[in-house]
Amino acid sequence: MSFFARFAQNRGALVGLIILLMIIAMAILAPLLFPESPWRMVQRPFLPPLSQEGFPLGTDTMGRNVAAGLMHGAWVSLLIGLVSTSVALLIGVPLGAIAGYYGGLIDDILMRFTEFFQTIPNFALAIVLVAIMQPSVTSIVLAIALVSWPPVARLVRAEFMSLRNREYVEAARLVGQTNTTIILRQILPNTLSPIIVLASLMVATAILLESSLSFLGLGDPNVMSWGYMIGAARTVIRQAWWLSFFPGVAILLTVLALNLVGEGLDDALNPKLSRER
């Protein structure tokens, strides 16, 4: 069975993929459909959804077009999710690989270091980091990455520990391949599937984290993300439910879709381990 056929067997994953593609399409089409800045105050404030043409989702506290914000926000949220996950992978994969491959003292040191990061509660650490670096897309991405790499390191380490004594790795060692080659060519490719699955979930978590930070007022004020929209709307939730409702649903759908896709990938990449559904 082809990879996609296995993936598509999981009905939920297919739905997730479709939702995700729609959200990506939203992000790409945003500048075409709403060429004006989403920050422009274009109508009177608090216009309810569907009450006026051109403002299907209404306007916000300052008369900005919610639909435009939602479309442009898709881009920002996805970007923050993807970049922070990539950064987390860049930290976590090498650390986990080295710890798992070499074991012993190196492993001990690296794992203590990892535990260290896990001893301060995640969200608290993210808040502190953003506050220290002052809120901006960069600091938010870094903070999210810095709190989310330990699970990656642990996963990669566990995979490496189980793979490093596989016979094909020993064979590679026997024929005189260097450690670097073995790590990169023999083991790493075989750890990719769980990493990909984890990464898809991390993107989802990152989007949630960003929205939580924004909610506490620690978002970047220059970009309109969904988290920003909810954060800005929470004080007016009583007057204008739609301001927090639509971005909330957008986050929910994105996170949901990413999770479904993650499960589908899990099934497709690890056919033997796939859970029955």
Add this chain to the structure above:
Amino acid sequence: MSDIATETVLSIRQLSVALPKGADRALAVENISYDVNRGEIMCVVGESGSGKSMAANTVMGLLPKGVRPIQGEVIFEGQNLITLTEKQHMALRGLKIGMIFQEPMTALNPLMRVGAQIAEVFEAHGKLTPKQRQARALELLIEVGIPQPEKAISAYPFELSGGQRQRVVIAMALALEPVLLIADEPTTALDVTTQAQILELIRDLQRRRGMAVMFITHDFGVVAEIANRVCVMRHGQIVEIGEASEVLDHPQNEYTQALIAAIPSNAMPPHRETNTTAPLLDIKRLNKVFRSRGGWFKPSREVRALDDVSLTLARGETVGIVGESGSGKSTLGRCVVRLEHPDDGELLLDGVNLSQLKGDALRRERHRVQMIFQDPYASLNPRTRVGMAIAQGPIANGTPKAQALKQAGELLDMVGLGASAVERYPHEFSGGQRQRIGIARALALNPELIVADEAVSALDVSIQAQVLELLEELKQRLSLSLLFITHDLRVAAQICDRIVVMQHGRIVEQGSAEQIFLHPREAYTRSLLEAIPGRGASVAVTA
């Protein structure tokens, strides 16, 4: 039919079991019929994928999801088991039919005490009081011959050895004195001496209780040891069925003949000339101790894997290292290829001491000793093309890529796979073919010595024979020097010039294959030989 020996307990008639869609064939078993009678052991023999366990699982009502009987009857005590509801089946399981499984290590719940797990059988069928159940459990443990049964009853499974666990599983299966006992490869995962004990136990219990036993195995040696009747299966069909002596001595079917012929000889090893040239490998007083890492407050535990091991191997010679699990034979092999670092002692290869080399110095010497691994599924990187898997050795040692790949093609040809295999991925090959790839990979660097670590143990017996044949052929053609590590004395007898017997990290005895087989000096060697299943039986073996 008053004769006890022919009272039919289980009767399988024209049974066909369907596999779910997408499996490699439509029917797991097709139109099979056989009986199991009171007081006899019926062996169902076959290689992997023959469908030998399917009938048993149908009887138990334990078929995997999606697998279902579509035709035929399974009559037990007058009922057709196929038509039973799950509830009715539940009432039979454990009470009338007991079952023993292959993997004693995983067949017991790791979180429950042994006694409780046995008592559960009574509980399931509402028998006895909790106190009586414990008492019965103890009696059963005594009956299956567990050492220190009073302790074992409150032990957790992990505290018992594999053989002991299998005894516990047997105790559970026999707790309610079932009419029929199904044993599904119950000794495959065990060491040879343990296997002999368990076989003895099953036979003994069967005789004492007059049960009917359905014994599923892939090993004709085991068949010869215990079977009254034999049913040989292949691709879901019965190819031959009959009295054990008949089938073993005069197999009618070609496949059966091939299977029996493929069993490595066990009576008389062929006589070989012992090579007397100067040793290629000279191991002197090699030691290796494994320490479980202790904490700051915890003493570390030590296992002596190699205890002053010394041996030599001449150029062109094949030396077999034989021992049970934990004997240190694999550690020895891994030290020789330097996957392990020996604590002390010398490891002279053509005069160069490899034992203490490290880092790059070691990497440069690695090409001289190569290894053939046990598990054909784990020994090839699933994401590397076969050609590349073979070529990466020469590439790592400086051969240009194109040339290395071309050589890989030639090697694949030599091991009988054809050069076209270069472009394919491991999952496209069967277990036996993969083992050939593994051999080609070991040959790619023109090593002076090859270590084969249980190289054929994971293969079906007919495949095993083919791979051994290939090795033998290559040995002759390339005058290979081989260190052959195995738990199976019969295999060792077939290919080795000399044999070294190990136990607890020490060499017990070494000598020519012939001498070890025919005139073992040590008691341990003798017990190993005696434990070989089927050894005493008059199996049709060509020496």
Add this chain to the structure above:
Amino acid sequence: MLYARLIIMRLFKAVIVLFLIVILNFLLIQLAPGDPAAILAGEAGAADQEFLNQLRERFGLDQPMYVQLWRYVSGIAMLDFGYSYRLGVPVFDLIMARLPATLLLTGTAFLISLVLGIIAGSMAAARVKKPSGSIIMALALVFYATPLFWVALMSVLVFSVYLDWLPAYGFYTVGAGYTGFALILDVAKHLILPATTLALFFMAIYTRMTRTSMLDAAQQDYVKTARAKGLKPSIIQRRHVLRNALLPIITLAGLQAGQMVGGAILTETVFAWPGIGRLMFEALQQRDYNLLLGIFFFSAALVIVFNIITDLVYRLADPRIKGAS
């Protein structure tokens, strides 16, 4: 005896980890822009240089950093966490005053999520391929994907504002003067919304994990053995499948329990719950270093304590790792 030695060993390690955490956090916080003196002056709405200097001298901020670090660390070694800059109250007292509320909230949420999550997960595992099982999993996924603070806002809107069933905020009804049982009831009423909100997310995680873990366990050989004994499916599920499936849950639960102190910042903010999370956020905004470091210290200590507890529970649940480190 074994446990005692293990605990001593772990505590010894914990002290070292805590010591490192104190130093790291101390340095980390120094990177934040602004200092407590400037913020306090800012709050006062007017300040001159003299005022700032007075404050800095009083807080010891005029000293070189290594002196500050040394003072702090040696204070911690004597279990002296110093005074809150802003509130002028010993940090220890502040934390102790807030800790019970946080533990009550997170502890309740923890228990709810664990119990309900395991129940829902087992139900879903038993109903694989059935609509009811799919519905449970779909719900779990939705809870997992919904931003926590959003649920909090919406639940206040529905249950407090429109339905007026439950109080929207706070720890108890101020000024009602309840005592005894009435007070307990009052606190419980205040607890429902925040605890439920907080529990939903974790419940979703436990549900998913329990189901996966149970499906895995159901594939194991010993389950087949149990079936061969003729045991009823319900007993097999409970005694053989669930018990083994719970092992990974214990690990996860331990992790979550450790994060209890810092994990409820959002919930505490929305529901005005007078807990540690909120205190931490305020301390951060105020650059109240002593207080912030104190909170970090306590939450890290809690994480470590729960790690040890998890280890012990795991050992109780799984006889195999007795003695192994």
Add this chain to the structure above:
Amino acid sequence: MRDPLALAISAAALAFTTTALADDPKQGGTVNTIVQPEPPGLVLGMIQNAPTRVVAGNIYEGLLRYTTDLEPIPQLAESWDVSDDGRTYTFHLRENVAWHDGEPFTADDVVFSADVFHRELNPSARAVLQHVESIEATDEHTVVFTLTEPFGPFLLSFEAGTFTMVPEHLYAGTDFRNNEHNDHPIGTGPFKFANWERGTVIKLVKNDDYYEEGLPYLDGVNWHVIPDGGSRAVAFENGTIDVLPSGTVENFDIPRLSEMDNVCVTEEGHEYFSPYSMLWMNNREGPTADKRFRQAVMYAMDREFARNVLWNGLGKVPLSAFGSNARFQDDTLEPYDYNPERARELLEEMGYDGEEVTILPLPYGETWTRWAEAVQQNLREVGINVRTQATDVGGWNQRLGDWDYDLAFTYLYQYGDPALGISRTYLSDNIAKGSPWNNVEGYENARVDELFNEAATAYPDSEREALYKEVQEILHEDVPVGWLMELGFPTLYRCDVKDLVNSSVGLNEGFRDAWLDR
């Protein structure tokens, strides 16, 4: 007045005065209100931030109070005389006043508070005290302040929060900040401190021995601590909270809450402080150093929009440096109306090249954030390349203190008199790093310095007026800072809470006269 809320306020104010006259006050009852954020402590004089003032203003008192027109009226001082040269002020104290611990209040307490306590701890009092030559208690109930030279706003300096009377018998000779009585503040006010559950509530109870006969009417006041704005609104809605002090709910909630039954709104009670929001513009470097750029910013901002949308139509769009409550305001200046065209012209004229300009919002909640977004968008639309720098209070302080900003939001109190609250923003000798409250923009103009300094000590007021007129003209042209808004801070309360706001500091001492009509 098209704004419904503004209408409601004037109507409520009207109703308030009439009912107050009609009914006799009732005794008893406890009022629940909110303090946000939780104050760091309650010893007024040691801590002068807003939350401390609003709570402790009911515990402590000053010598004088001020009407909403900023006229001084008696509090602890029964009467006062000013010498003809404007240098000697004599205060006659009430005679029957006791501290909450029973000790009598005397002239020695006044001298100790002013000369010792505030000189050491209180920067805003210090600013006034630098004009004071000596403070003497001539008898047990008379205190004489002698100034080095006349100081126009001197009589405006005796408000309770700024010039708190603290008990000498508890503080003299101690380490003030670590005094054991700090946990249990002792004042002379109408309410006594009862207890403080951190994170939850501060409770005050009636002072039965209060010197004003019959006051206070209430049995107590509870100050709730609720950190989330939404929750505070809910608390007011469901009736737990009777009074919402200004700034405790987000502006967006105010129209909805004020439309509820039995809810009254007042904008009064902030006259003393007259909070005035400004946009710091860095006069030292970058485009903002150019006068034309600063003028362009003034023209580019739609301040009416901000007032209507963000501040619910409350507050005033200011004319210039002097707010409408400030004394000596010149209302003849031409306003900077919203005029993007003019802004673009000015930018073109100066040759603005699109250099990036950062904007630093005030981290005081959603309204301020939204406002920064609106200004950012206004500026972008006239072609200014703006980027917002998010920050928290610490970062905001740091950047302003280090002059590391281009544009920054803030608001300052005017304290009624230009010499107290306005000149500090423009005097060049008030340029110093490290404070966000001085001449942060770095404006230097010798003539302005001269005029302000002269005006502060000129006597009588007519002389001051002329000097201040010239200053206003210069500042209006130079635009050292952007003048954003004279903030209107509404107080929301149940209409059955009577006589709540009766002086220029509003709730800070409002519960003295308040009563419940229940």
